[in-house]
Amino acid sequence: MSDDVAPLYLNVPEPGCRPGDEPDFSDFVIPKAGAVDRPAVDVNPDEIRDMAFSIIRVLNAEGEAVGPWSGELSADELIEGLRHMVTLRTFDARMMIAQRQGKTSFYIQHLGEEAVSCAFRKALLDDDMNFPTYRQAGLLIAGDYPLIDMMNQIYSNSQDPLHGRQLPIMYSSKEHGFFSISGNLGTQFMQSVGWAMASAISGDTRIATGWIGDGSTAESDFHAALVFASTYTAPVVLNIVNNQWAISTFQGIARGGVGTFAARGHGFGIPSVRVDGNDYLAVHSVARWASERARSGLGPTLIEHVTYRAGGHSSSDDPSAYRSKEEGAAWPLGDPIERLKQHLIVLGVWSDQQHADLEQEVLDKIVKAQKESEAIGTLGAGAMPSPRDMFEGVYEEMPPHLVKQRQEAGY
Amino acid sequence: MSDDVAPLYLNVPEPGCRPGDEPDFSDFVIPKAGAVDRPAVDVNPDEIRDMAFSIIRVLNAEGEAVGPWSGELSADELIEGLRHMVTLRTFDARMMIAQRQGKTSFYIQHLGEEAVSCAFRKALLDDDMNFPTYRQAGLLIAGDYPLIDMMNQIYSNSQDPLHGRQLPIMYSSKEHGFFSISGNLGTQFMQSVGWAMASAISGDTRIATGWIGDGSTAESDFHAALVFASTYTAPVVLNIVNNQWAISTFQGIARGGVGTFAARGHGFGIPSVRVDGNDYLAVHSVARWASERARSGLGPTLIEHVTYRAGGHSSSDDPSAYRSKEEGAAWPLGDPIERLKQHLIVLGVWSDQQHADLEQEVLDKIVKAQKESEAIGTLGAGAMPSPRDMFEGVYEEMPPHLVKQRQEAGY
Amino acid sequence: MTQMTMIEAIRDAHDVAMARDERVVVFGEDVGYFGGVFRCTAGLQAKYGRTRCFDTPISELGIVGAGVGMASYGLRPVIEIQFADYVYPAIDQIVSEAARLRYRSAGDFTCPLVIRMPTGGGIFGGQTHSQSPEAYFTHVAGLKTVMPSNPQDAKGLLLAAIEDPDPVIILEPKRLYNGPFDGHHDKPIVPWKKHPQGDVDPGYYTVPLGKAAIRRTGSEVTILSYGTMMYVAEAAAAECGVDAEIIDLRTLLPLDLDTIVESVKKTGRCLILHEATKTSGYGAELMAQVQEACFYHLESQIIRVTGWDTPYPHAQEWDYFPSPARVIAALHQLMED
């Protein structure tokens, strides 16, 4: 050790605010709604590097849609979007309760992040393929996947489309363009690029979307996805949902000292943008732009959705152990449902009464589905998938050793 | 498949030049020597993003050292550098022949890339730790590691410091700051960050360097290294040696359509620069700058060394099967030894005669070491490591099952 | 002696090691401020500071790769992989790097690294929170693999692992974290605080790697097992009237073959029990070694009771998990043979 040099030290980033601290988002720079340009889809990526350091926003504080990224959706479409978000939130709330009642083992909710997946889905075509994480059920709900199928899976009952094999909420629906959720973080991000490459190899017109959380961008699959997407100009939209937290770990641990997650695309020449993830209109508009790029053969886009995980990580998590309880309320981008509702009211097509009616209507629908599903069974009660199912589907055809084991097990 | 949309297609990048084609580097933009600024080591990374798209060069076409990155090395130091590079090249040539004579199984040479590791090593302190790939033996040679130890390892004879266990050229010398080479691409890049973190945790002053090839930047370890280095501001210099080829695969496959390898650092807020890897002075100067950053607690630097693999990938490879034989000669950054020699002549401290003498002197030294080493043994002839050695060192203490196996084997 | 849960015992082992040796550093996903999703590192950051216990990015590769680099520097990293199911992204750093560093560098560099991971099923964790990957690790020359079955061993083995000069994988049966489990999932568990095996020595001690423990002496059959399955074996033995000798392997590699052979030579019969998938599971190796060492003492064939050769299911967890009933059936079959 030399004497004339100061000793080194390890820098371990810490969030500004832990339990007991006052939340402080004053360092978090939020551009005005409407402030970011909307370039042509075939823009040279080098010219829009600054977009990775700004945030595309449409809804301003007054609830108006402003700027070049607004104006694509009709009032009816917006009301439909609101319905999807309310459905997702209500569904989540009911299922969180069901989990606490022991009707399922595990649940993950979307509180505060509903706009991201709900709005994105409406910018896609029905036969595009999404490679979601566990926090994009809006892709299913906005794609009209039956709620009861979701519940049957959550309850692992005999009508569970996945035969009880997979964890609750790890849905799969090829028909609804929803790739089987893995549970291993990141893996599906690379697979989305592979699927998109396959579409391109086949001269198809379908595109893929990949999804990953802020924390999971540290995983290797994130890197591989960027490398392959960039090299082969794959028709894929790569989405990072930056909800500020990865269980108890704040986004600074994955992001490093500086920069943004979106900026990771620059090393690959991938157009990279950030969007206000709590702004239904902005997410939808950016999704349109990026999917048009993919569909026109212009290749990948990297989108960082800036949002906030308002709830716990999962039904197993209590965030008050590691972050301030007030942080959610202080989050400066607000609540996606409130903001869209407000916009519709400003537009003059919505009212508090209509909103309350919508909430009730959605709740009724969910309660009805829930009753139906619970009548079939919940985890450990009622009609369950057969243990025989456990042995099936490991391979298309059951090999002899598994037949023997199944028989040994008595099925 | 929609009818109104053009079908997608897969873009597979191809190099400009395959066997039979005329090499064409006209797209390869080479800034003038001296053109790139030398910022303070504590510069804000955001302010030097353009450095990832330029190339730091010191030696101009006339052999003069120009610009802000020149002027740190004395004539004696430069002559020493020349000696190191000539030693490495001569050593390589002799060992390639030895391989063809069956005295070893495998060899990897550095032809054209000698400046990178030789110059870099001289910017480090003796107790810093390098995490090299198989193409940085200059770190050993410029660190005065005994040639005979290298040869004994290459020949896997009884004096092989690694007891015949590891492939030839996969050296290891803690004493000389040279981490054990793995053979698995990329792994050591992340480990260099871990070592640097350990130094920081320990309040030490030593720094680490990581090394990776252009092709290997696609590996996951590259990403992990950038994430961890950035998050913890690790005292490490991360080097990408872009020698244009990864076996038969041109760098465009790893790099994607656009950008540079250095630009990968931007997503992490890591200062990232490119340097003329065939320019001894430039490499040395950049290495100084980056290691000063690391040693001062300013964290990682990403350096892309732009060079050219003038030889085959390894003794198993014949590059004429996949690239034009003329490509090497057309490579616009010239030959590192020629360029430094020329510079010394321009400085008036060197002559063709002195150079010829140096070459002879180096050759004599290498031949002498080689005779000594071959007198001990070469692969399969002479004194070999004991089979008993095969069982040792799996663990510090040999567990019972291995003792039994060793006995079964008769040792 | 203090009563501790397995979680508390593991935390205590970290604490003791960090206090004794400055070189011990602890990290992993959510390991720092929060203290780990299972709370095995709770309080360590507050006590030893952020540079000795910290959160990492979600990159198992990076975590282990950093650990290899740190260990080669001279530190003693103790790493948590959040669930054993998530170790695969780090396999290359474990198999190709940590395990081979001493060998390939002829001792020039070494890798005293501990990698802990919650393992096994029984918590309705489905495919990605239930796996038992011990077979992979035991196939890798250069690694040691450990699986404790109670708080006292968990602490002592972890302390021994931290002192070990080579990389050690510790698979922690998460079903036992809060209390042992006898395989009857419908019956309540006795928490460690009220359990005789919850007694943990205070302060520093080690349980040596490579030494098995006999949990029950018996004369008719030898049961080889480890982790959660120890209690399933005990329940089966208690319920079925076969006088079984139950061996808790504790360390899978190096294996305490002497203890095994002595027992099998005495009983003449052997049952092997593990949660992991059967084919190429560690039970196969145990069976091979027992056969190699005791062939002429075997009075009946060796039987394996294991998880089935399927991914770990969610709803059918208790059909997958080896039950006391399956063990009892196998014991009876052994006695009939």
Added chain:
Amino acid sequence: MTQMTMIEAIRDAHDVAMARDERVVVFGEDVGYFGGVFRCTAGLQAKYGRTRCFDTPISELGIVGAGVGMASYGLRPVIEIQFADYVYPAIDQIVSEAARLRYRSAGDFTCPLVIRMPTGGGIFGGQTHSQSPEAYFTHVAGLKTVMPSNPQDAKGLLLAAIEDPDPVIILEPKRLYNGPFDGHHDKPIVPWKKHPQGDVDPGYYTVPLGKAAIRRTGSEVTILSYGTMMYVAEAAAAECGVDAEIIDLRTLLPLDLDTIVESVKKTGRCLILHEATKTSGYGAELMAQVQEACFYHLESQIIRVTGWDTPYPHAQEWDYFPSPARVIAALHQLMED
């Protein structure tokens, strides 16, 4: 019949598959223009174009991950991992993804993916060009694992694998690529072109997965082996005077247990031979299964002859590699027991 090396036979299988089925795409490191470092895909890019046979970035994770995505789309990707030693960065995509996709999605998505990799030692490739990782793959529910030992099988098994609806790992013994090898490294090899087993059927045919082949009939001992070791077994049998029946497993999972059991019941003795490291190697599983199925027919203990429990060394390669001498010694021991 045409005489082909194993490399030519593999190349031919790709060619036949690509011509028959547009969905077959081939990629990997150096696989495109150059045709692979072992030249197994030479000529395919020129014939089928860059979008059906192409080079990839050096990311085994990315290669397999892309393959999983493509397979789920409906293509039939055939991937080359440059050496089996480099498969570890892709293990997560193989174990957690390819293997479980059908199961976890209840058949909604499937993964008809073939992953080929040159395997095994005998070429002085040292630690990183010599490994035999079959044990890992055979432990994973959802994978099939294949290792051919001659050109005819290499082609037919690859064609069968490409048609298989599930992921298949093909381990290609690189020591056999250019000619078989009888374990006497100091003697010249007979190239496939002059070898009876170099006869390959032209055009399309398959060798079914899950079916072993008896390479030598014999009455005294059954030798279970695969890959390069087949020829070591044959050499040993020819030299030692023990009448051995030699079974080439060809597919390790699903295993052709019927053929094995029939043979062992006949001979009463069994020797298991593989290159891979012993502990938790696939030989342990074979031993377990033979013991389970044939216990009362065994006249002596089963013996494993395998690579040692060390990393694969360089200079000591021929001390590591199971030799005919070691097999002969084991055969004699079996007959004495």
